[in-house]
Amino acid sequence: MLDCKDIRSGYGHLPVLHGIDLTVGAGEVVAVLGRNGVGKTTLLKTLAGALALRSGAIRLGGQDVSAFVAHRRARSGIAHVPQGRGIFGRLTVEENLTVGTRAAGSRARxxxxxxxxxxxxxxxxxxSEPAGNFSGGQQQQLAIARALCGEPKVLLLDEPSEGIQPNIVHEIGELIPRLARQYGIAVLLVEQNxxxxxxxxxxxxxxxxGRVVHSVPTSELGDEALLKSLLAL
Ligand SMILES: Nc1ncnc2c1ncn2[C@@H]1O[C@H](COP(=O)(O)OP(=O)(O)OP(=O)(O)O)[C@@H](O)[C@H]1O
Ligand SMILES: [Mg+2]
Structure with missing residues (x-):
């Protein structure tokens, strides 16, 4: 569903991504891990079109969306839940979700x-309540729900566990693969938890x-030595 080849981007004169290749299938959840500052957020911003792609190609279900600006990427089916969530605190849950449906344009159900x-x-x-005084976990759930309202093909999640109680982190961990399967969405999950x-x-x-240096099945995350070497803890 999502297929990226040799993605490069950065800020001003600072190159950050040095050629990223990745694929995520429909219904699949792929995690991106790495220490602070390695370019995880930059990768999601580049895929969403919030940051210009300098070279490389992004394909979405076979369609080349590399030249699309952010709102066209959204309309084509790339939803981005940024680090810090970006929900509208003064708007109610329903109003936030209505904003989310606009990303889908005429496709919205x-x-x-x-x-x-x-x-x-x-x-x-x-x-019917304004979302501003919700707990971190509820706001994160709203941010994910709002992204789903655009009926995305690809969902980009940036550290959904940040500032959330452990029991809700667990709940969100169970929910993400269920949503991916139910809607056939390719999920790219940046996460340190x-x-x-x-x-x-x-x-x-x-x-x-700025590079993908290793790809492992999640079952191998139990290998502490490997994990330590990869994250250089
Ligand atoms: N708006 C910006 N302007 C200039 N440089 C930036 C900007 N945002 C990030 N950077 C730099 O780009 C590099 C990658 O940052 P990025 O935010 O992608 O890392 P990250 O892996 O998401 O880190 P974290 O785990 O802290 O969220 C860092 O060196 C950072 O200082
Ligand atoms: Mg980040």
Whole structure:
């Protein structure tokens, strides 16, 4: 579904990504791990079109979207839940979700909210409340739900566990693969929380200095020596 070849990008004169290749299939969850500053967020921003692609190619279900700006990438089916979530605190749950449906344009389905609320019961209960005073976990669930309202083919999640209680992290870890399977979405999950990664992902890519240096099945995350060498803890 998502197929990237030799992706390069950066900020001003600073190159950050030095040629990333990756593929994520429909319904698959692939995790991206690596120390702070290796370029994980930069990778997701580049795929979403928030940061210009300097060279390389991004294909979405066979379509080359490399030249598309951010809103065209969104419309083609790439949804981005940024680090820090970016929900609208003054808007209610339903209003936030309505904003999410706009990404899909004419593809948006009217019954999408009910469908999505079945995965997030707490959002159904609080559907008319402004999201600003929700807990971190509820805001993260809303950010994911809002992205789903655009009926994406690819979902980019940047550290969904950040600032969230462990029990909710666990819940989100179970939810992500269910959503991926249910909707046939290719999920690229940037995450440092190994509990979440081990529940959610089937494959893990390790990044260092703007490159993917290793790819392992999630089952091998139990190998502490390997993990230490890859993350240089
Ligand atoms: N807006 C920016 N302008 C200039 N340089 C930036 C900007 N954002 C990030 N960088 C630099 O790009 C590099 C990669 O940063 P990035 O945020 O992608 O790392 P990350 O792997 O997501 O780290 P973290 O685990 O801390 O979220 C770092 O050297 C960082 O200092
Ligand atoms: Mg980051």
């Amino acid at each position: 009217k019954d999408m909210f009910d469908d999505i609320f079945s995965f997030f019961p707490v959002l159904r209960e609080r559907r 190994l509990d979440l990664v081990s529940h959610a992902a089937t494959r893990c890519l390790f990044m260092d200095k």
